[in-house]
Amino acid sequence: MLPFENREKQKLFYLCLFVNVLFLFQFAIAQFAKKEQFTIHYNFNTFPTHNWNETIHGIQHLRGHTYTAAAIKSLVEDLFTPSGGSRPDAKKILIVITDGKSSDPEDLPAALAEAEKKNITRFAIGVGSDFEKTEAKEELNNIASPPPENHVFQVEGFNALEEMRNNLEIKIFSIEGSKNGTRLTTELSQEGFSMAFVPGGVLMGTVGANEWRGGYREYKYDGMMLGSYEPMDLDQDSYLGYSMVIAKNQMDILTILGAPRYQHIGAVDVVLKRKLQKRIHPKESQVGQYFGAVTCAMDVNGDDVTDLILISAPMYKEADREGRVYVCTLVDKDVDCHFNTASSPIVLKGDVSKVARFGSSLAVLPDLNIDGFKDLAIGAPLEDNGEGSVYIFLSNWSRSINPSFSQRIAASQVQSGLKFFGISISQQSFDQNGDGLPDLAVGSKGTVVLLRSMPVVNVKAEVSFSPIKIPVLSDDCSTPLNSIFKVCFTMTNVSAVTTAKALINYNLTLDSNRKVPNNRAYVHEKEQRNHLSGSVNLDLSKPECTDLHVFIKPCPEDVLNPLWNELQFTYHGLESETNLKPTLNKSIQTTTRHKLEFEQNCGEDKECVDNLKVDFDFSSSFVKVGIDELLNITVSLENRGENSNNTQVILTYPARISYRMSTALKGRIECKSSDSEGGVTRGITICTVNKPIFQDKAVFNVSYGIGTNSQLGRRIFVTANATSGNQEHSNSSELYRKKEIGVKYSILVTFDSSSTYSNFTFGKKNEPKPFNQSIVVTNNYRDLNLTVVLKIPVKVGEQDIWTDSQSLQIPHCEKGKEEEPAISDFVAQIKKHKRVNCSVATCSVFKCNAFMKKTDKRMFTISASLSSGWIDQIGLPDAKFLLNSVAILEYDKDAFVLRTKSFAREIEAEVEVYSEPNFIKEIIGGSLGGFFFLILVTVGLYKVGFFKRKYNGMTEESAALNE
Ligand SMILES: [Ca+2]
Ligand SMILES: [Ca+2]
Ligand SMILES: [Ca+2]
Ligand SMILES: [Ca+2]
Structure with missing residues (x-):
């Protein structure tokens, strides 16, 4: 029909x-x-x-x-x-x-x-x-x-x-x-939807078998079926076998099958010898994500043992992305996607793109960047309005994938008019154009694109210096050092290519750790600028070097702080006759730091052995404890060996002394001190000398203050210890000194005497005159054992001054030997100076011992009868003489030091002679003198609060008695 x-x-x-x-x-x-x-x-x-x-x-x-x-x-x-x-x-x-x-x-x-x-x-x-x-x-x-x-x-x-x-x-x-009819078994199995080779045969995915449950069948090469894996416990329409790969460990061959429609979410079966080993469910149960749509087995290091299983879910939706790939590890027989462990799963994603289908294709690539590890391509065919793209991810030494993609190849970069570029990627990469580098076939609608891989090169950046190290000549670093920085770039091939060209632009920052104007290296002698830039054309034949002139400030304090110079470069690959633009190895650092050190005086062995000698002296022969006295020490430190770094002198000093200041006489010194805490430990002063490197000699002063009431004993000591950061000191080093010094306490003892007046008539046989003179000794500073020595003239020539020199007594004092005057022509001397003292008269010596507490007063009284015969022999009828006794203080000079210059004090009595008697003067002088003295003493005592204190004391005493 x-x-x-x-x-x-x-x-x-x-x-x-x-x-x-x-x-x-x-x-x-x-x-x-x-x-x-x-x-x-x-x-x-x-x-x-x-x-x-x-x-x-x-x-x-x-x-x-x-x-x-x-x-x-x-x-x-x-x-x-x-x-x-x-x-x-x-x-x-x-x-x-x-x-x-x-x-x-x-x-x-x-x-x-x-x-x-x-x-x-x-x-x-x-x-x-x-x-x-x-x-x-x-x-x-x-x-x-x-x-x-x-x-x-x-x-x-x-x-x-x-x-x-x-x-x-x-x-x-x-x-x-x-429709419900006869139950379907293999009628729609779609056998061959996926396939994989195994030793001796092939596996055919039967994704539609058993109401689309799916699975696979295994055949020998001659077509004989060996068996199948078609699990009936899976839900219908799971599509097991939609993707299928073979993974190998040392012993076994595992079949990894994706079932992307399993429960509308997807699952992956790990099958060993046609038996289920593990069923992997994705962590997020997003419906329609197509987990397992593509699976891929990756032997990262090429030892024929699978390291990673990659599973894609190309329909997984995020707010701004679509599709993802999970990186799962294969250890022994276990595929672990780290969904249930503490370590979070590694997920590969594409760029932002609402529609992408990232993960629609996966392919293991040859080692593109020549680091010894295979790399990975992932297709995202719906990106860019369906033009598509392919991503390259690099694996690493830890047999994982770096989750940041190294490259995204958009379809438009490859050829205009491409559609669905990346829908498939060739599972094998061969060198198609004969340049020795692998090429990658990528499918798109109606077109297969062959991507050539680019040659990979290394570029090494180096900076060398002339002179190699910065010499330090003196403390004065105002004269800059002329230096040459040689910047060199060397390109070497990583891929098997013989030609490669590139343009390098570089920027060198001198002494980059220090900001301008503190930089020690600079471009022009009179400018602090620290940047230099340039560019070089590079190929594989030889290094390219440029000499740059640089000025350096060679200050000794910088010796331990080398100059770090930072070289940055940008790389631009250039096409050569036969090759694509070479790409720079990703692991190459484009910023490098280059150290320029200062010269160190440490000899051939580079091991610095210093030879320090420390010494110190006190600026005085003893320590004085008085009002705000100082102990001054002059410290000297010498290094007779190789460089000493971080050199210090550590001084210890007694408690109750406090650090005041330090002054450098030679070198650079910085001292810190902590005084004794609670008077128990010793104070410590740490002086850093010529930081960081000490080479020759330093001298400095350290001053300590001594409190007025300090009790330091009779002697104190100070120690000095030299240290350094060097590993080794010379055997002849003198690192320690200890010196003692005596302590003297300052005292202040004052004398006050009453004035006396006596007169006689010349040539008459005058009646002896009564004589009373008081000497008050005050001890001002501290408790003291002392002796007041009083020397009183008793005889001028052969004439006695006192009617009875035996009766001349001073209570509480011992009378000693008489002392003869040094001068014999006493008449002339007295005539001239009108002064009678122990230089012209024979003197009696009295010694008065006393223990005086601080602020104690002690009064000594000379009382006797004054005669007139000694005046007549001078032969002056009208004259006023001073009769001078002397009070001399004696004390322990080893322990004490007198604050006043003199320890002797003259005590004056006035004696007048008239040719005619003058009664008025006699009467007034005799009584008024004593009275005047009394007033003075009273006023003095009142002023210091003596009366008041005494009164208080008495009231307290009576109060105590009344109780
Ligand atoms: Ca491996
Ligand atoms: Ca690689
Ligand atoms: Ca090629
Ligand atoms: Ca050495």
Whole structure:
């Protein structure tokens, strides 16, 4: 009933249809030509599953009318029956292909009713122009099952049938899969949807097996099936085997199968010897994420043992991204995605893009950056409005993937007009263009793009100095040192290429740790600028070097602080005749720091052995304890060896002395001191000398203050200790000194004497005059044992001064020997000076011992009778003489030091001689003198509060008695 001009075409159509559906369906073929001529070539049972193409070729096409109703009726009655091979539960489909309106339309309703009764789904295909007529079209609609839009096909001619075939096929499949009929096992298994090689055979993914649960089958190369993994415990429509890879450990081969529709979320099965080892569920249960859509096994270090399993979820949605790839580790037989452990999973993601399908393809790449570890490509075919892109991720030594991608290759960078670039990536990368570098094939819609990998190079940046080290000549560093910094760049190939070119722009920062103007290296003698820049063209043949002139300030205090010079460069690969622009190895540091040190005087062995000698002296012979006295020490430190670093002198000093200040006489000194705490420990002064490097000699003073009331004993000592940061000191070092010094306490003892006045008449035999003179000794500072020595003139020439020199007594004092005067011509001396003292007179010596407490007063009184004969012998009738005794203080000079210069004090008495007696003067002088003294003493005592204190003391005493 088909008016085909070309029988071969007709047969081919059948062939095409059969190829696609043979293994899914039972088939039968029948042909009509005349009303009574109905031939069933094959029923459902007899249709051969093998050699079916020859079978079809063998069928003769019959010519005649179009008895469609009769044909349908016959088929329904004879073929769709158990005897015709039709299974009772199977879906029944009748495809009617006709070229025009039937010759028996009156029988059609009955025939169709029969078909309907048997639940046969009918497709009608009208071929040719006949069906432009309404009547024919209507008939076609009637033949087909309702609704016509799903079951009627109308085509111009044979060629259009091919297109229609596809539609038909899809419709038949959907009917099969969605209705409850016979349970499907392998009919729709889609075997070969994924595949993998294993030793001795192949694995074929059977994604549609068992109601789309899926799995795989294993075959030997000769086609013999060895077994299958088709788990029935999976949910229907899990699509296990949608992706499949083989992973290897030392012993076993594991099959990793993706089931991206498992529970609408996806899962991955790890299978060993066709048994489930582990089922991996994603951490986030996002519906529709397609976890396991693509799986990939990666041997990062090339030891033939799989290190990583990569699992993609290309539909995983984030606010700004779509798709992700999980990096899971394979250890022994366990694939661990770290979803349940403390360490968070490693997740690879693309750039921000709401639609991306990142992870639609995965491919292990050769080691692109030549670090010894294989790298990874991930496709994101929907990025950039469906243009697509491919990401490159680098693995690392810890056999993981760096989660930041190293490169994103957008379709637009490759070629304009590409669509879905990255939908697939070749699983093998070969060198296609013969430059020795691997190339990568990337699929896009209708086009395969071959990406060339770029050569990888290393660039080494170096700075060398001339002179190699900074010499330090003197403390004066005002004269800059001329130095040359040689900057060199060397390029070496990492990839196997022989040519590579690049432009390097660099920037050198001198003494980069210090900010301008504190930098010690600079570009111009009169400018503190610390930046230098330049550029060089580089290739693989040789290093490129540039000499730069630099000025350096060589100060000794910087000796231990080298100059760090920072070199930064930017790299620009240049194309060469044969190669692409080389790319810089990612691990290359483009910022490097270069140290320029100061010269160290440490000899060949570079080990500094110093030879320190410390010494000190006190600036006085003893320590004086008085009012705000100082102890001054002059310290000297000498280094007679190699450089001494971080050199210090540590002084210790007694408690009750406090640090005041230090002064450098030579060198740079910095002292810190802590006085004794609580008077128990010794005070410590730490002086840093010529920091950081001490080379020759330093001298400095340290002053300590001594409190007025300090009790330091008779002697104190000070120690000095030299230290340094050097590992070793010379054996002849003198690192320690201890020196003692005596302590003297300052005392202040004052004398006060009453004045006396006596007069005589010249040449007369005068009556002796009574004489009383008081000497008050005050001890001001501290308790003291002392002796007051009083020397009183007793004889001038042969004349006694006192009527009875034996009666001259001073209470509490011992009388000693008399002392003769040094001068014999006493008359002339007295005439001249009118003074009678122990230099012209014989003196009596009295020693008065006393223990005096602080602020004690002691009074000594000279009382005797003054005679006049010693005055007459001088021969002056009218004169006023001073009769001078002397009070001398004696004390322990080892322990005490007198604050006043003199320890002797003259005590004066006035004696006048007249040619005629003067009674008035005599009376007034004799009584007034004593009175005057009394007033003075009283006033003095009152002023110091003596009376008041005494009064207080008395009231307290009486209060105590009353109690
Ligand atoms: Ca490995
Ligand atoms: Ca690598
Ligand atoms: Ca290549
Ligand atoms: Ca040395």
